Amino acid sequence: MEVVIVPDAMAGGELIAEAVAALLRGKPDALLGVATGSTPLPVYQALAAQVRAGSVDASRARICQLDEYVGLPAGHPESYRSVVLREVVEPLGLGADSFMGPDGTAEDVPAACAAYDSALREAGGVDLQLLGIGTDGHIGFNEPCSSLASRTRIKTLTRQTREDNARFFERPEEVPHHVITQGIGTILEARHLVLLATGAGKADAVARAVEGPLTALVPASALQLHPHATVVVDEAAAAQLALADYFRATYAAKPHWQGL
Numbered sequence: 159m160e161v162v163i164v165p166d167a168m169a170g171g172e173l174i175a176e177a178v179a180a181l182l183r184g185k186p187d188a189l190l191g192v193a194t195g196s197t198p199l200p201v202y203q204a205l206a207a208q209v210r211a212g213s214v215d216a217s218r219a220r221i222c223q224l225d226e227y228v229g230l231p232a233g234h235p236e237s238y239r240s241v242v243l244r245e246v247v248e249p250l251g252l253g254a255d256s257f258m259g260p261d262g263t264a265e266d267v268p269a270a271c272a273a274y275d276s277a278l279r280e281a282g283g284v285d286l287q288l289l290g291i292g293t294d295g296h297i298g299f300n301e302p303c304s305s306l307a308s309r310t311r312i313k314t315l316t317r318q319t320r321e322d323n324a325r326f327f328e329r330p331e332e333v334p335h336h337v338i339t340q341g342i343g344t345i346l347e348a349r350h351l352v353l354l355a356t357g358a359g360k361a362d363a364v365a366r367a368v369e370g371p372l373t374a375l376v377p378a379s380a381l382q383l384h385p386h387a388t389v390v391v392d393e394a395a396a397a398q399l400a401l402a403d404y405f406r407a408t409y410a411a412k413p414h415w416q417g418l
């Protein structure tokens with residue numbers, strides 16, 4: 159696992175956007191797994207700016223969702239489908255046909271989960287999966303004690319996650335209890351995992367994920383199993399990392415051509 163400590167969220171966004179751009183230059187139809195929440199927004203803004211500036215062509219990129227609420231009406235502005243279309247697909251100048259995600263409105267939820275897991279494989283697998291981290295260490299919506307081998311399935315949100323996400327809804331009780339999320343086993347199949355965490359509120363979760371034991375109690379610790387996992391953190395989110403100085407020195411000495 160590589161840990162990169164950046165000065166702030168903007169710098170993290172630019173660094174990851176450059177990694178995505180480099181991927182697209184080599185593989186124009188790469189499948190990019192995107193995360194929701196506030197943290198990845200600087201990545202999407204920086205990538206859209208690169209597209210506008212002509213430094214990368216994203217016109218053949220394919221986008222896939224990490225997770226989705228169950229039961230929000232189709233077109234609800236806070237469904238993750240709506241969020242990804244608004245924050246990623248449209249700013250990159252892509253159409254809805256470049257985009258895939260689990261169907262949170264399906265009557266048969268298990269079938270929708272299995273269909274999405276298969277669709278990701280049939281699409282050739284995710285090239286780069288961007289991840290955030292929940293304050294309880296979740297990735298996607300894999301809450302603590304999710305199986306490390308899990309596939310895309312329905313999960314029940316913890317009270318903490320519902321409270322954390324209440325800011326996106328008019329009333330806290332509107333946050334759905336259930337979600338569909340790529341499983342941890344599914345996420346681990348992506349060729350490159352890039353987790354971005356910013357702010358002091360994530361420092362504990364980051365330290366447990368990066369330096370703590372591999373445990374289902376901290377789902378993000380599963381990144382320790384992946385051969386190409388990058389964790390990008392700002393100074394505030396890095397505050398509890400015992401090896402921060404080592405991570406800084408390693409990145410400072412890294413040959414530029416290696417990228418992330």
Ligand SMILES: N[C@@H]1[C@@H](O)[C@H](O)[C@@H](COP(=O)(O)O)O[C@@H]1O
Pocket residue numbers: 193194195196197198224225289290291292293297298299319323
């Ligand atoms: N399902 C999403 C996660 O993918 C995201 O990482 C997390 C943190 O969001 P934020 O970046 O807003 O803290 O929120 C939600 O739970």
